[in-house]
Amino acid sequence: MAERRTLERDPGMPASSWRLRSDAWEYLRFAVKRLVHTDEPEALGRDSELFRSLRALETIEMYWAGFGQRYVAAIAELLEDGEYQLALERIGRVVQRMRGSSVPDDPREDQLDEAERAEWQDDSDPRPRFEVLVVDETTVADRDALHSEAIRLRAPADSFIYDFVIVPSADDAIAAVLTNPKILACIVRPGFSDRTHQPLSRDLRDTIDLAREAAGLHPDSSKSALASVQRVLGLADTLAALRPELDLYLVAGAHIEDLAGVLTRRFRRVFRREDQLELHLTLLRRISHLYDAPFFSAIQYHARRPVGVFHALPIARGGSVVNSKWIKDLVDFYGLNLLLAETSATSGGLDSLLAPTGAIKKAQDLAARAFGARRSFFVTNGTSTANKIVHQALVSPGDVVLVDRNCHKSHHHAMMLTGARTAYLEAYPLDEFAFYGAVPLSRVKQLLLDYRAAGRLDEVRMITLTNCTFDGIVYDPERVMAECLAIKPDLVFLWDEAWFAFAAFHPVTRRRTAMAAAHRLEQRLKTAAHASAYREQQARLFDEHGAAAPDAVWVEERLIPSPDARIRVYATHSTHKTLTALRQGSMVHVYDQDWVRDAEEPFHEAFMTHTSTSPNYQILASLDLGRRQVELEGFALVQRQLDLASSLSQAIARHPLLRRTFRVLSATELIPPEHRETSRPMPLRDGLATMWRAWDTDEFVVDPSRITVEISRTGVDGDTFKHEHLMDRYGIQVNKTSRNTVLFMTNIGTTRSAIAYLIEVLVKLAERFEDDQAQRDPDIAQARETETPPLPDFSAFADGYDAGDGLPDGDLRTAFFAGQRRGAVEHVQPEELRRRVEAGLRPVSGGFVTPYPPGFPVLVPGQLVTAEILDFMSALDTREIHGYDPARGYRVLKSAVAHAG
Structure with missing residues (x-):
């Protein structure tokens, strides 16, 4: 065996393997083209980067279909023999396939072997292509035979084509699914070995070990039949945890009937080796199921049908547009298909969003599969509505709901609509940057314990948290839910994942989504080990008389929920924010063990309450297609x-x-040290393994797709930087700023060119800011920047709206409707309101006051106005404040109303 060597370049850091592979081939083409056209062939020896690229590709190509290690080795031999032109042609073939372009005829085709010639001819096939991982120790001849068989089985009627990636070990299988997002299926043959012989990078090796550890897959050199089955099961569990969208198949020899009963849960089907055609058809059929977009197909069918419209919607079929002399530019701009697809009818297979039984129901079921939910629902008017649906379905007047104060305003409005009593949870403040972080788990637990001590824990119904926050702070939902359920076993959780829908499609980020956490927690509660740990902890938390340990013990210890705790988890997604969907396209995902008994009917009633009877079918179609996309290429995009x-x-x-x-x-x-176990400031920079450890252990982590940039040294505030410099001058759109920060977010549509353009713009702006500062007259004193006051905590509900027992919940609904009566409120200018506060009065807000930014309600109905709130509001430099009229001032309740009750 050749001497093992360590790669000089990382051959497969999973977070950048797509770019590393692409860059390596692109650089090879550049370097070899230079050799072809240079008179100094000795330049080859000086170009160590060329050989580093070749050595990296020797490992990388093992995990991708089509070319493989032999192809890379052949190119290296051609270079050593001085055959630069032929090497360049072969490299060009790879680059062109990676770009998805058609490949021209090879003028040196006579120098290709039979297998390479077959692949060359196959490159121009326009059908969508996926890759199938085969885990088995095979000879070179076996590999060639398998590739040839795959090509032979292809039929002109097949909608898709696939290539094989063949690896000999469990380590290599894990490396392949981490580095190659094109793999959509895996065939396991029990003959594989355990450890790899490839020279992998340290990061990839560490990530493989973490994946094995998480799934309980450990090296086992035993060759017994039982050990072989356990190794197969362990690998299947590991691959399913990393890439749940993968279909797993087992190909075995004798006694597959016995294996089928043991392995069915892990594998979609079990085949014998001779069932090659059946396996081929199964692979294609399964991909067709992922590709299926039932509602989009129904819309397409409807648009092609000749119909007569004798009901509402004149725009349907373009009736009121195509013959108009005044609005024909609508068709020119949007296209005729948009109008052909418009209808108000639910017949013809289009289905009803309010009572789906056909295409919409199937599309929602497919979404549930994709996001790991038990059921999913499409929402066509944004996550604001999705949040209100969940609140109304699960909460009744008088129920106490623990709500993140820094959450989207729709939750505050939902609390007002439902009549639930709101108990606000305070996130830790980041005063230096003028925005909040997240709510520490210790605060949530302490508040639950406070309600238990007051004898009111039975009133607490639900907890609502935002994951991730607008600024990218990510909770550990499994830990939060587990520890809260240890105090109240029937608690319901609503996770607002408006900005986190993409996370379900990456092996590391998925772990912190609500649906994945609910599934893991449900499985954990069923184990004997969990039951034993629960009993041991209960013996510590309660004495022999049933008296509970002090609250400090409960807060400091990591609590273990009862095995009988109920898993009731809801997540709302602004699908349009981070995945492919039209604006306002959102989803509700449900993982509720008590759905049928306690939630199904009220949920459907709430859904009908808030959903239009005329939903936008184009939004529904985009949700359907967005789901298809992430199941087929979500890992690559994220x-x-x-x-x-x-x-x-x-x-x-x-x-x-x-x-x-x-x-x-x-x-x-962004995260205080007490909420982090790891010390690396940006874990993904160090590799996926470092990110994995942080996301596995830390209470809070930062979503690496969000880059918060502090801009104090520019001399301008965030709002000015956003509008006057980024948007007006260079057309760069950003959503969120604070007084001294700007948030840049990448998404699945971001390109390398876009990043390069942003960097170019930032360089130009930096030069401009430095020039401006250099031109300042040193004799003119510069105005000192006003220091932003600390972010205000929630003050309290006023008398009559508060709980009256020292607990923080209050009655938003009564206060809100009191503030809607003209005679019950007065408008007070900030200066007068400050005078009243300084005089010891207790003004009460008559409505919501929400500045953008930061985008959360600084005041809610029934809340006491304090000096800290007025200080914060006066220092805000924002263009938009909802609920505040600069001409009239703040809307406050009159004294008699404020003290009523």
């Missing part, structure tokens, strides 16, 4: 998204001019 964000942060940190002007905020600035 992997690229995270890597591009990392590239942006590193560019700012390394560029001499940019790092003088801007500062990328990391976990060390």
Whole structure:
């Protein structure tokens, strides 16, 4: 065996493998083209980067179909023999396939072997292509035979084609699914070995070990039949945890009938080796199920049908548009298909969103499969509505709901609509940057314990938290739910994942989604080990008389829920924010063990309450297609998204001019040390293994796709930087700023060119800001920047709206409707309101006051107005404040109303 060597370049850091592979081949083409056209062939020896690329590709190509290690080795031999032109042609073939372009005829085709010639001819096939992982120790001849058989079985009627990636060990299988997002199915043959012989990078090796450890897959050199079955089961569990969208198949020899009963839960089907055609048809059929977009197909069918419209919607079929002389530009701009697809009818297979039985129901079922939910629902008017649906379905007047104060305003409005009593949870403040972090688990637990001590724990119905926050702070939902259920076993959880829908499609980020956490928690509660740990902890938390340990013990200890705790978890997604969907396309995902008994009927009633009877079918179709996309290529898209964000942060940190002007905020600035076990400021920069450890252990982590940049040294505030410099001058759109920060978000549509353009713009702006500062007259005193006051905590509900027993819940609904009566409120200018506060009065807000930014209600109905709130509001430099009229001032309740009750 050849001497094992360590790669000089990382051959497969999962977060950037797509770029590393692409860059390596692109650089090879550049370098070899230079050799073809140079008179100095000795330049080859000086170009160590060329050989580093070749050595990296020797490992990388093992995990991708089509070319493989032999192809890379053949190119290396051609270079050593001085056959630069032929090497360039072979490299060009790879680059063109990776770009998805058609491949021209090879003028040196006579020098290709039979297998390579067959692949060459196959490159021009326009059908969508996926890859199938085969885990088995095979000879070179076996591999060639398998590839040839796959090509032979292809039929012109097949909608898709596939290639094989063949690896000999469990380690290599894990490496393949981590580095190659094109793999959509896996065939396991029990003859594989355990450990790899490839020279992998340290990061990839560490990630493989973490994946094995998480699934309980350990090296086992035993060759017994039982050990072989356990090894197969362990690998299947590991691959399913990493990439749940993968279909797993087992190909075995004798006694497959016996194996089928043991392995059915892990594998979709079990085949004998001779069942090659049946396996081929199964692979294609399964991909067709992922590709199926039933509602989009129904819309397409409807648009092609000749119909007569004798009901509402004149725009349907373009009736009121195509013959108009005044609005024909609507068709020119949007296209005729948009109008052909418009209808108000639910017949013809289009289904009803309010009572789906056909295409919409199937599309929602497919979404549930994709996101790991037990059921999913499409929402066509945004996550604001999705949140209100869940609140109304699960909460009744008088129920206590624990709500993140820094959550979207729709939750506050939902509390008002339902009549539930709101108990606000305070997130830790980041005063230096003028926005909040997240709610520490210790605060949630303490508040639950406070309600238990007051004898009111039975009133607490639900907890609502935002994961991740607008600024990218990510909770550990499994830990939060487990510890809260240890105090109240029937608690319901609503996770607002408006900005986190993409996370379900990456092996690391998925672990912190609500649906994945609910599934893992449900499985954990069923184990004997969990039951034993629960009993041991209960013996510590309660004495022999049943008296509970002090609250400090409950807060400090990591609590274990009862095995009988109920898993009741809801998540809302602004699908349009981070995945492919039209604006306002959202989803509700449900993982509720008590759905039928306690939630199904009220949920459907709430859904009908808030859903239009005329939903936008184009939004529904986009949700259907967005689901198809992420099941087939979500891993690749999210992997690229995270890597591009990392590239942006590193560019700012390394560029001499940019790092003088801007500062990328990391976990060390955004998460207090008591909420982190790991110390790395940006774990993904160190590799996927480091990110995995942080996301596995830390209470809070930072979503690496969000780059918060501190801009104090520019001399302008965030709002000015956003509008006057980024948007007006360069057309760069950003959503969120604070007084001294700007948030850049990558998404699955972000490109390398877009990142390069942003870096170019930031360099130009940095030069401009430095020039402006250099031109300042030193004799003219510069106005000192006003220091932003601390972010205000929630003050309290006023008398009559509060609980009256020292607990924080209050009656938003009564206060809100009191504030809607003209005679019950007065408008007070800030100066007068401050005078009243300083005089010891207790003004009460008559409505919601929500500045954008930061985007959360600073005041809610029934809340006491304090000096801290007025200080914060006066220092805000924002263009938009909902609920505040600058001409009239704040809306406050009159004294008699404020003290009523």
